[in-house]
Amino acid sequence: MSIKLYYIGRSKKNFYKDPEKIFIDRIVKYCSFKIIEITPESYPNSLSAEQIKSKEETLLLKKIKGESFFLLDEKGQTFTSQTFSKFINKKLVQGSSLNFVIGGAYGFSENIKSKAKDVISLSTLTFPHHLARLVFLEQLYRAFTI
Numbered sequence: 001m002s003i004k005l006y007y008i009g010r011s012k013k014n015f016y017k018d019p020e021k022i023f024i025d026r027i028v029k030y031c032s033f034k035i036i037e038i039t040p041e042s043y044p045n046s047l048s049a050e051q052i053k054s055k056e057e058t059l060l061l062k063k064i065k066g067e068s069f070f071l072l073d074e075k076g077q078t079f080t081s082q083t084f085s086k087f088i089n090k091k092l093v094q095g096s097s098l099n100f101v102i103g104g105a106y107g108f109s110e111n112i113k114s115k116a117k118d119v120i121s122l123s124t125l126t127f128p129h130h131l132a133r134l135v136f137l138e139q140l141y142r143a144f145t146i
Contacts, residue, residue, distance in 0.1 A: 001031045001032065001092050001095075001097070002031060002032035002033070002034070002097040002098070003027075003031055003032070003033050003034075003097070003098045003099075003100070003140070004033070004034050004035075004036055004097070004098070004099045004100070005033075005034070005035045005036070005100050005101075005102070005133065005136060005137075006035075006036045006037075006038055006060065006063060006064065006069070006099065006100070006101045006102070007035070007036075007037060007038065007101070007102035007103075007129050007132075007133060008038045008040055008056050008059070008060065008101075008102065008103055008104040008129070009037070009038075009039075009040070009102075009104060009105075009129045010037075010039055010040075014130050015130065016130050016131065016133070016134045019134055020035075020133060020134055020137055023134070023137035023138055023140070023141050024137065026141045027137065027140055027141050027144065030144040031092065031144075033140075035133070036063065038056070038059050038060055038063050040052075040055070040056055040059060040104060041055065049106040050109065052104065052105075052106055053103075053104070053106050053107065053108060053109040053112075054109055054111075056103070056104045056106075056109075057108070057109050057111060057112045060101060060112065061112075061115075064099060064101075067097070067099055068096075068099065068117045069099040069100065069101050069116055069117060070098065070099065070100050070101070070116060070117050070118050070119070070120050071100075071101050071103065071108055071112070071113060071116045071118075071119045071120065072100055072101060072102050072103075072119075072120055072121070072122055072132060072136060073103065073107060073108055073113075073119050073120070073121060074121050074122075074123060074124050074125065074126050075119065075121065076118070076119035076120045076121035077118060077119065077120055077121060078121045078124075079120065079121075081139060081142050081143070081146065082146060084139055084142075084143050085142070085143035085144075085146040087143075088140070088143040088144070089143070100120075100136065101116075102129050102132050102133060102136070103129075104129075122135050122136060122139070123135070
């Protein structure tokens, strides 16, 4: 039973580092858990959002290495805390290792969305990846305690 959270971005200033650590310390009591940073290249300003999403897709697929994954995106399926808890429990009982991905500033390409097992929304609002990580960690911990 393992859960990994991948995110595309850089962690230069993480104002949420301490609360993240608190939730990670709680989560690892229930399962193996790891956060993996996927650092994007420095892109020239001439690249379009679609070109950047395509490059980030390549980086992501290289890191995940053929495993199934769930995208975290504001346009995804919404859950209540209770239904998310049931979802996590069902997947872990099936023996699945779960991989979740937070995208870069421009979100995900349609191609990567089609390769994902599902697209899940933490909120219909858009969050910077640091805050999205914290919200995800809190909800994952809550899922284990419900």
